[in-house]
Amino acid sequence: MNKAEFYSELNSQIKALCDSEPNLIANLANISAVLFERLADINWAGFYVVGDSVDKSRQELVLGPFQGRAACVRIPFGRGVCGTAVSTQQSMLVEDVHDFDGHIACDAASRSEVVVPIVVNDVVVAVLDIDSPIESRFDKDDQLGLESLVTFIEEIWA
Incomplete structure (x- = not known):
């Protein structure tokens, strides 16, 4: 099965x-669990x-539902x-987080990361964050x- 089919x-x-x-x-808790499992x-x-x-009014992200080790809260x-x-307001695909200026190391084992903003009514309301201990784990x-999953999440968020 190729990635598109997956x-x-x-x-x-x-x-x-x-x-x-x-x-x-x-729903976010279950989505996290399915992603972590699959x-x-x-x-x-x-x-x-x-x-x-x-x-x-605080300009920050706060930890939401997740699966994995304890994480940064804010x-x-x-x-x-x-x-x-x-x-x-753009997805981020990072091959090696150690090369990303300003990376926040919540888990020192993480090497690559993909983050997709969740936008409702033209405002970012959250991000989906996936980390891997393997460099270059994620691709386009x-x-x-x-991003397709986030489109669905945006629909249920609204």
């Missing part, structure tokens, strides 16, 4: 899992959400791979597959 199947599985569940947190050679899969439940916009994805096919 992500099509993965996205179908996730859509079916979320189909009758209206709770966003439950994607090979990763060590973290989850979400960082924009803002804070107390102070919505990431300022423009900092690290996730914060850069928010600031640019992974990015496209995850």
Whole structure:
């Protein structure tokens, strides 16, 4: 099975899992679990959400549902791979995080990363973040597959 077929199947599985569940947190938790289970050679899969439940004006990401080792709780916009994805509203595909200026090392074992911003009504509301201990683990096919998943997440977020 090629990557396009894999992500099509993965996205179908996730859509079916979320189909009758209206709770966003439950859906994000299950999406994280499926990604962590189905994607090979990763060590973290989850979400960082924009803002804070107390102070919505803070310009930072806050840890959301995930699978993997304990993670950084807050990431300022423009900092690290996730914060850069928010600031640019662009997906980030990083072959070696040690070469990324300003990388935030939540897990020293991580070597590569793909981050896709989740945009609702032209505003980034969260990012999907996947880490791997293997350098160059992700490629454009992974990015496209995850961007397709994020399109679905944007629909259930709205």
